Amino acid sequence: MASEFEKVVVLGANGAMGAGSGEVFAAAGIPTVFLARTLDKAEKGRARAIKLAKAESLASFISVGTYDDDLEREVDGADLVFEAVAEDLALKRVYFERVDKARKPGSIVATVSSGLSIAAMCADRSDDFKRSFLGIHFFNPPNVIVGCELIPHAGTDPAVTERVRALLDGPLGREVVETADTPAFAGNRVGFKVLNEVAQLAVEHGVHYMDQLIGPHTGRAMAPLTTIDFVGWDVHKAIVDNLYANTDDEAHETFALPPYMQSLIDAGHLGAKTPEAGGFFRKGDLVLDPRRGEYRPLSEVATEPPPLVVKMKALHRVGRYREAMAAFAEATGPDAALMRRVVLGYISYGLCRVGEVVKEARDVDRIMGFGFNWAPPSVLVDVVGARVVVELLEAAKLRVPPVVVTAAERNQKLFDEPDVDIGRFFFA
């Protein structure tokens, strides 16, 4: 496939994001160099990329090498250097210093960081490096999830941003959302606000109940606490700690990592990647009791799903999404109030990032839909009805995003992606 990018070098190509991102470049027919500490690790990255593509022939676009033997030589000839080493600012800076010395002027350098400061990463680099540096945040696994954030910092040459955008939404087939260089960018900021809030609420309401209440019927492929287990508690902690330390907005307290999670992380509980220790769930149908830090059999803690959940699922099952969300809006009682608190909080927080993190509501919608596989906030507003959402937000004392007010006043729909079936976000 024709592209002005004739060579990409991936640093950290042995990791999930490095190999997955490398697959995306190679699958577009761009010769891609997979670099890692050892040749064996780089080879494993290549094998992983081939497995993702399900095609041995992808190997013809991938060569391998090591940092010690090949980095300077390979970077010298690269049009794009893509950094995917561990999410550690100091470590990334070490690699960028080497890249800065070896790269040809005008080549582009990008980081796959999921939320560290782009400006801080390149602060000590040459002027040409700074102009050519930005964030390209793919979501895992990149070959499947097409949503992607493009994050220039204040010093990025706009022409560089446009060249990378053209690569991403052209040959790489990405759905690109440009965000400001703010902590965790757009998707993780909005998404982890919800995830961590549910983790906080699990202390009072229990793990099983919270995942049942804020389950796929509320517009997500996977329930929140199950998602944190899937992502990894260490990754979750890194993201919410960064947000708690470096943001100060209406949702600040929802970014505070619950103390029980810190204790369990210290004891080696990282979710699905530590199956014996577990996370919210542990193999053998065990569920965490956050108050005691103990695991109990699901059969002991499982309760019947709340009637509102049953009703919403039954309506989603036959495609009656509006009626399901009308039930969500109208139901009374504590289950409904708690479900609305979290879901309305998501709508409010997501759409209130317009102007700060992204330019327009569409950007939040695209990254939550294409990156998280969650119902975009605007889809929820449209399905519930903008006027009703304004009333519910006011009643819940949540910030009412200006775009929702405008939609309510003009009786307009907010979601503007005609090729997207909104039904795909509502699970039964």
Added chain:
Amino acid sequence: MTPPPVYILGGYQTDFARNWTKEGKHIAAMLREAVKGGLQATGLEPGEVEVGHVGNFAAELYAMQGHLGAFLVDCDPAFAGLPTGRHEAACASGSIALLAASAEIEAGRYGLAMVVGVEQMKTVKPSVGGDYLGTAAWYEREAKGVEFPFPKLFGKLGDEYDRRYGLKDEHLAHISAVNYANAKRNPKAQTRTWYMSEPHACAASSYNAVIGGRIKVTDCSQVTDGAVSLFLASEEVARAYAERRGLTLDAVPRLLGWGHATAPIAFDDKVAESEGKPYVLPHTRRAITDAFGRAGLADVWQVDGIETHDCFTTSEYMAIDHFGLTAPGESWKAIEEGVIDFGGKLPINPSGGLIGAGHPVGATGVRQLLDAYKQVTGTAGDYQVDGARRFATLNIGGSGTTSCAFVAGF
């Protein structure tokens, strides 16, 4: 006597990448989304619809649900009492529903017909689905106890081409690669994010296993969940519809021609019947020429593109010469010359076809005609064939058994 014209007002396709079982959905949800989406896309009011036709192959097997026409009534209160029915002819079910709806409009029974093709296939594991699909062949003779019978039957179609004219697998690989590449431009295509290359399609490997005979994974269409709606109208309804939009009637595309023929159901009987004749599947050829004849077209070069039934690469290989792009047995020439490519002289499957866009069996015929509608109205987005005014479709049920062809446009 020339029958009254049938107009196409548009419709809606669900995203073929979706897995409705994973979403926890009943087939009723698929019908509902296709209907609601079609009404929204066309701007038609539910109360205007006079009759509903559903094309579906095997919901009784895949979804334990028959009587699908009745589910249309559930889609909107205004559909109360709507006359409905369901049509089945294996993978041509959608086209049979279209033929029934268009015949009713020609006969003057109804002015506005809603046709919905639907299939939910990801409810069962592939081997079970393969067995269900075997009922589109002569099950007891050709499919019972056979793992994935259809790839083997269409492998035999390739073998028959090889025997009569010679066939190179690299030409089949090109067909696969073109369909996958086209699908990347189609936001509703199932494989739009999948990796594909011609070298990968060319060689059997652990990721491109041989399924039967010369058919590898990359030669196959997909197992797909999907529903598609399309609205057909009489001249009177189409004129009022156009006026409401500030258009004239001649801005609304028509169903210019149709063809419909049925061959013996068993594949070996088809081959025996056509022995010594130029076309391997003469009834399929007849369906095409009948459609062209009714549309007043001298040959295939009077259409601007084709949406054909590439359930396997061999069926598209067959379609190339049966449509008349080449002499019989010379489909490879059109492949080598790039005629069928997206930017070629006569693009085939700009949508990605059944291989790239996906193949929800009962929906495919309707999807093809919706794509033809999009092409001739300039609304196909990134997969638009420049300046298309006329498109042909070919939809096949079984191993070349039921063939339906349409020409749509101006």
